[in-house]
Amino acid sequence: MTKLLEVKDLKTYFYTDDGVVKAVDGVDFSVEAGKTIGIVGESGCGKSITAMSILRLIPDPPGKIVNGEVIFEEEDLTKVSDKRIREIRGNNISMIFQEPMTSLNPVFTVGFQIGEVLMLHQKLSEEEAKKRAIEMINLVGIPNAERIVGEYPHQLSGGMRQRVMIAMALACQPKLLIADEPTTALDVTIQAQILEIMNDLKSRLNTSIMLITHDLGVISEMADHVIVMYSGKVVEDAPIMELFKNPRHPYTIGLMASIPSLVKEGQRLETIPGAVPNPLYLPKGCYFHPRCKYATDECKKAQPELREVAPGHKAACIRAEEVTR
Amino acid sequence: MSEVLLEVNNLKKYFPITRGFIKSKVGDVKAVDDVSLFIKEGETLGIVGESGCGKSTLGRTLLRLYDATAGEVRFRGKDVLNAPKDQIKELRKEMQIVFQDPYSSLNPRMTVSQIVGEALVEHGLYRKGKELDDYVVEIMNKCGLARYHMNRYPHEFSGGQRQRIGVARALALSPSFIVADEPVSALDVSIQSQVINLFTDLQRELNISYMFISHDLGVVRYISHRVGVMYLGSMVELADKNALFDNSKHPYTQALLSAIPHPDPTMKRDRIILEGDIPSPANPPSGCKFHTRCMYVEDICREEVPEFRDLGGEHFVACHLAK
Numbered sequence: 001m002t003k004l005l006e007v008k009d010l011k012t013y014f015y016t017d018d019g020v021v022k023a024v025d026g027v028d029f030s031v032e033a034g035k036t037i038g039i040v041g042e043s044g045c046g047k048s049i050t051a052m053s054i055l056r057l058i059p060d061p062p063g064k065i066v067n068g069e070v071i072f073e074e075e076d077l078t079k080v081s082d083k084r085i086r087e088i089r090g091n092n093i094s095m096i097f098q099e100p101m102t103s104l105n106p107v108f109t110v111g112f113q114i115g116e117v118l119m120l121h122q123k124l125s126e127e128e129a130k131k132r133a134i135e136m137i138n139l140v141g142i143p144n145a146e147r148i149v150g151e152y153p154h155q156l157s158g159g160m161r162q163r164v165m166i167a168m169a170l171a172c173q174p175k176l177l178i179a180d181e182p183t184t185a186l187d188v189t190i191q192a193q194i195l196e197i198m199n200d201l202k203s204r205l206n207t208s209i210m211l212i213t214h215d216l217g218v219i220s221e222m223a224d225h226v227i228v229m230y231s232g233k234v235v236e237d238a239p240i241m242e243l244f245k246n247p248r249h250p251y252t253i254g255l256m257a258s259i260p261s262l263v264k265e266g267q268r269l270e271t272i273p274g275a276v277p278n279p280l281y282l283p284k285g286c287y288f289h290p291r292c293k294y295a296t297d298e299c300k301k302a303q304p305e306l307r308e309v310a311p312g313h314k315a316a317c318i319r320a321e322e323v324t325r
Numbered sequence: 326m327s328e329v330l331l332e333v334n335n336l337k338k339y340f341p342i343t344r345g346f347i348k349s350k351v352g353d354v355k356a357v358d359d360v361s362l363f364i365k366e367g368e369t370l371g372i373v374g375e376s377g378c379g380k381s382t383l384g385r386t387l388l389r390l391y392d393a394t395a396g397e398v399r400f401r402g403k404d405v406l407n408a409p410k411d412q413i414k415e416l417r418k419e420m421q422i423v424f425q426d427p428y429s430s431l432n433p434r435m436t437v438s439q440i441v442g443e444a445l446v447e448h449g450l451y452r453k454g455k456e457l458d459d460y461v462v463e464i465m466n467k468c469g470l471a472r473y474h475m476n477r478y479p480h481e482f483s484g485g486q487r488q489r490i491g492v493a494r495a496l497a498l499s500p501s502f503i504v505a506d507e508p509v510s511a512l513d514v515s516i517q518s519q520v521i522n523l524f525t526d527l528q529r530e531l532n533i534s535y536m537f538i539s540h541d542l543g544v545v546r547y548i549s550h551r552v553g554v555m556y557l558g559s560m561v562e563l564a565d566k567n568a569l570f571d572n573s574k575h576p577y578t579q580a581l582l583s584a585i586p587h588p589d590p591t592m593k594r595d596r597i598i599l600e601g602d603i604p605s606p607a608n609p610p611s612g613c614k615f616h617t618r619c620m621y622v623e624d625i626c627r628e629e630v631p632e633f634r635d636l637g638g639e640h641f642v643a644c645h646l647a648k
Contacts (some may be wrong), residue, residue: 042513143601157602187375187540189599192584196598214514217543217586240590258518259588261543269522269547272515275483 004208005031005054005093005176010068012046012053015061021279023049023063025232028306031176036202036209038223038240040216040255044276046232047212051178053078054210055093056085072176091121094169098181100161104153110137111149114168121172136167140197159190166197173205180212195222216259220244228252231277231287234306238313248315250292250323286317294319330534331364331387331502336396338379338386342607354607356382358558359396361633364502367528369535371549371566373542373581375603379558380538381425384504387536388420389413400502418448421495425507427487431479438475441465441493448498461497467530468493468523485516492523496531504536509544521548542585546570551639554578557606557614560633564640574636574647577615613645621646 012024024046031037039047070077097103115129137145140163183191226243228236236249247253257270274291289295306316339353356379364370372380385391387398398405424430442461451457462472468489509517539545553563562575573579580597599618610617616626625645633643
């Protein structure tokens with residue numbers, strides 16, 4: 001398998017008045033061509049900041065990529081010129097955001113917004129761009145494409161807007177699609193439609209997908225490989241089947257045990273005590289130790305390294321071999 | 326667990342659509358349209374449905390937070406919708422609500438003890454003082470909050486803790502019925518399970534009945550005894566939870582259940598993908614409201630409104646074709 005994208009030791013910090021927030025703190029992973037990688041974690045774990053760092057969308061100041069490499073087709077995206085990164089955004093790598101309401105421009109028609117990408121990157125004329133926009137709208141399963149191109153975002157429902165976002169993101173046939181909680185704002189029946197479109201396009205266009213979500217259900221249906229993040233660090237990294245069958249980090253295990261649909265009837269839900277630590281005052285040692293039932297004195301001293309615990313399966317826990325689901 | 330606590334018969338709530346300067350009425354949004362149900366003592370009735378199906382409006386209307394357009398709500402046999410002011414105050418002690426958003430449903434200028442104690446003073450059960458404080462602490466302890474939290478303000482708490490404050494406020498008057506309107510939707514998974522456990526513990530301890538409104542079918546299946554499914558203001562199916570989840574009769578319920586992504590990668594299922602979006606509740610389709618998206622649709626569905634009927638064993642369904 002060829003690696004399409006490789007993120008090495010990425011660190012993105014935010015310099016605030018109260019101190020430095022290490023939103024992403026030494027993250028490594030790679031995305032293979034034609035595969036879907038899932039990034040899971042709770043709010044504030046740094047999964048969205050990781051995605052935004054790849055395309056250099058971090059507001060600077062206060063944010064800054066302080067370390068690491070993002071290798072995409074032999075180029076380090078953290079080092080390339082502003083002009084070059086603009087060529088890549090929307091053309092080679094594109095992104096779908098969580099909020100379909102706020103990520104479309106309300107004063108332009110959806111046809112223009114889809115076509116704009118094509119005019120900019122592929123130098124199509126306005127007419128050609130419109131034709132392609134209609135094709136794209138058809139592709140994502142919106143009926144009456146000829147009429148929809150002339151409509152404004154407020155005239156469409158949430159599910160349609162998210163499909164327009166996907167159409168826009170895929171217009172230039174990017175090699176990598178970053179989807180940041182693409183279905184969180186949608187109802188389940190609409191979510192099912194969107195996920196099916198994404199899977200269908202992946203197999204037809206061989207697009208790699210980086211899917212960010214907090215929903216383990218969505219992950220299990222979509223991803224080939226999963227990364228679990230906690231407080232800016234990767235705590236577990238494994239192929240999908242392996243992760244669900246044999247989770248090795250206490251945080252991953254705790255997450256799975258707290259999902260009602262994975263628990264047998266009448267059984268009490270397991271909980272992870274406490275809450276995600278404040279990023280300004282992270283605990284010493286392993287960031288998870290105050291909430292971990294396996295924690296020892298060793299865990300309070302040093303940060304565990306992300307190490308291989310089984311072939312192709314990494315976890316950042318010194319007791320990974322002992323913990324079980 | 327046998328006595329019927331709350332009975333709702335043919336409840337309707339229409340919101341008028343007005344237009345122009347003089348606000349002439351041009352139509353109705355039928356948010357709740359002819360819903361009937363009952364809840365027994367110590368029981369949890371889950372209500373599921375997609376956004377805009379009227380599940381929150383249903384919960385609020387039966388508590389009289391909205392004025393119903395038509396229908397009847399009986400709580401322990403007493404008429405709720407037509408109760409005079411002094412009686413409704415008594416009823417409110419028995420019927421409480423926990424809101425979805427733990428950020429906007431707590432007054433930022435009140436401390437936790439004021440939030441939890443306010444209703445107790447208002448209803449004349451306690452006077453401000455040590456006795457009230459002790460009782461407030463007792464309630465807070467039940468909800469997993471400690472005495473030292475008393476004088477803090479909502480912004481000092483995390484989302485999960487705020488939701489505990491919301492539950493403590495609802496619990497203060499020892500109600501026998503609580504409407505929980507998406508109480509865990511705004512919370513992260515690991516926190517969500519803490520709050521769900523709190524709900525089930527309190528029910529076991531105090532024999533409270535819940536109407537648990539949620540769009541998360543996994544949560545609803547876990548917490549409920551019986552489940553009702555709503556679509557465009559109408560109840561389309563209502564049954565014991567196992568009957569509903571394992572043997573659903575309404576095509577909409579079947580599609581909804583098949584759409585949930587299951588957190589188990591080894592499971593591969595046939596998914597029913599519904600075409601199109603939910604129609605506007607201001608202008609719902611004729612006959613069966615679901616007929617525009619239903620794969621089994623027949624002529625009768627377009628013309629006649631299906632009756633909400635019992636298929637046996639208290640498995641209610643509103644579909645012409647269900648057997």
